[in-house]
Amino acid sequence: MKLFSSLLDLIFPPHCEACRSLGPEAFCADCAQNITYLSPSAFSHSVGEYAGPLKKAIHRFKFKGKTRLADPLGVLMVKYLSRNLDMNLIDLIVPVPLHEKRMKERGFNQAELLSLVLTKYYDVPTVSGTLFRVKHTHPQFDLPRAERFKNIRGAFEVKGGQILQDKNILLLDDILTTGSTVGECTRVLKSAGARAVHILTLSRVVV
């Protein structure tokens, strides 16, 4: 196994996941320094600004299918959480689901892969078969703010909500823009019986 991984290192030498310069770290020193970390807001916990090296890495993770990036990106979330949120208060992690059609296109749900990293680290279960996306909406980024909220209404449903009853939930997504998506998920989870919903995103669009 060791020989195999050193062979792999020869063919695909380890490199920075943002700028691709060679080196053993997921983010090279320059890129690590250029991530803008954020503090908690009243609405959400977001690890860093959706810009620079973090944006590049998320892009490769999500759109280029580099699923191995879930680990280093998950580690950024763990570092953030260790400073800002007591994970002992959390019963379940719920990743924002993709619509079935999108899931088929991409082959994985990036939010779920990140949740599973936290599950491994904190031993808090990821529940991904309960909240469903029932409406395949337009990509939200080309819609004006007010339209996004209207567009997302009714996009999610809960099936088998017993597991959520009276639970403190960490709702997880990769990017927060206006908050319309996580806001709607929160509404649906609470009306299905969740006690509290904390929002955690890997990044936030800062305008």
Ligand SMILES: [Zn+2]
């Ligand atoms: Zn770099």
